[in-house]
Amino acid sequence: AAPVPAPSAPASPGSRPPRILAVGSGKGGVGKSTLSVNLAVALARAGCKVGLVDADIYGPSQARLLGTEDRRAVAHEGRLVPVQSEWGVPVLSMAHLSKPGQAIAWRGPKIAGALVQLVEAHWDGAELLVIDLPPGTGDVQLTMLQRFKPAGAVIVSTPQDLALMDAARAVDMFEKGGVPIVGVVENMAGYACPHCGEVSDPFGAGGAEAAAREMEVPFLGRIPLDIAIRREGDAGTPTAAGNGPQAEAFADLARRVRD
Ligand code: ADP
Numbered sequence: 395a396a397p398v399p400a401p402s403a404p405a406s407p408g409s410r411p412p413r414i415l416a417v418g419s420g421k422g423g424v425g426k427s428t429l430s431v432n433l434a435v436a437l438a439r440a441g442c443k444v445g446l447v448d449a450d451i452y453g454p455s456q457a458r459l460l461g462t463e464d465r466r467a468v469a470h471e472g473r474l475v476p477v478q479s480e481w482g483v484p485v486l487s488m489a490h491l492s493k494p495g496q497a498i499a500w501r502g503p504k505i506a507g508a509l510v511q512l513v514e515a516h517w518d519g520a521e522l523l524v525i526d527l528p529p530g531t532g533d534v535q536l537t538m539l540q541r542f543k544p545a546g547a548v549i550v551s552t553p554q555d556l557a558l559m560d561a562a563r564a565v566d567m568f569e570k571g572g573v574p575i576v577g578v579v580e581n582m583a584g585y586a587c588p589h590c591g592e593v594s595d596p597f598g599a600g601g602a603e604a605a606a607r608e609m610e611v612p613f614l615g616r617i618p619l620d621i622a623i624r625r626e627g628d629a630g631t632p633t634a635a636g637n638g639p640q641a642e643a644f645a646d647l648a649r650r651v652r653d
Pocket of ligand 1: 419421422423425426427429455529582583617619620621622623624625627628
């Protein structure tokens with residue numbers, strides 16, 4: 395049976411909804427979800443009251459990334475109650491509402507409705523909602539811009555030219571929507587071979603920083619391609635919650651986002 399949710403205090407008339415930080419990318423597979431969860435965990439570690447919305451409706455991954463795949467979200471007074479994770483970050487994802495592995499094949503309007511449910515949940519007490527958007531510039535992004543005005547957007551890209559071209563489109567969409575660009579993060583930048591230690595750049599290097607300069611938006615830093623990040627993501631134990639070198643990189647990122 396579904397657990398009975400603890401009655402959360404109804405939002406008092408004076409209580410403000412959390413500010414929204416949208417995390418977007420031009421294309422899929424660049425590490426946007428990985429960045430979102432680690433940024434949220436790093437912000438929580440730094441004392442920020444943060445929640446995480448997985449707005450990637452068709453390809454939800456945050457339930458897995460936060461080790462909450464076996465939990466189901468319940469509703470209370472007509473609004474969803476976020477699922478608590480072990481990392482101090484409450485989270486809501488379509489994966490908390492559907493059966494594991496169930497495909498979601500909805501059209502635009504229903505997708506927009508799903509986004510509204512996730513964002514207008516009982517986020518009472520959160521000052522910031524990190525929203526992991528689907529890749530690209532589609533229905534969910536438009537609903538996000540029209541209905542919830544994000545306080546800022548972080549754009550994730552690999553250093554590869556193709557990814558950067560798409561990232562520029564994402565930047566353009568947010569700017570046209572009047573959302574300030576907090577900055578661009580370069581993910582999968584540099585790979586240290588675990589056998590010989592040689593550092594190579596599978597997707598090139600430095601491209602995102604140059605692109606950010608060209609677009610006149612801040613560059614927030616780079617996160618290397620590191621097997622530990624992938625492994626810890628799959629295990630539901632976010633890298634930013636640990637003590638390794640990449641946890642430090644995510645903490646740095648959180649600091650820059652907060653400033
Ligand atoms: P997106 O949300 O942009 O589609 P994901 O966050 O799902 O991308 O990442 C795609 C894949 O790449 C996942 O398997 C993830 O674990 C892996 N990944 C992302 N960033 C890194 C990184 N810095 N180092 C190693 N693996 C990464």
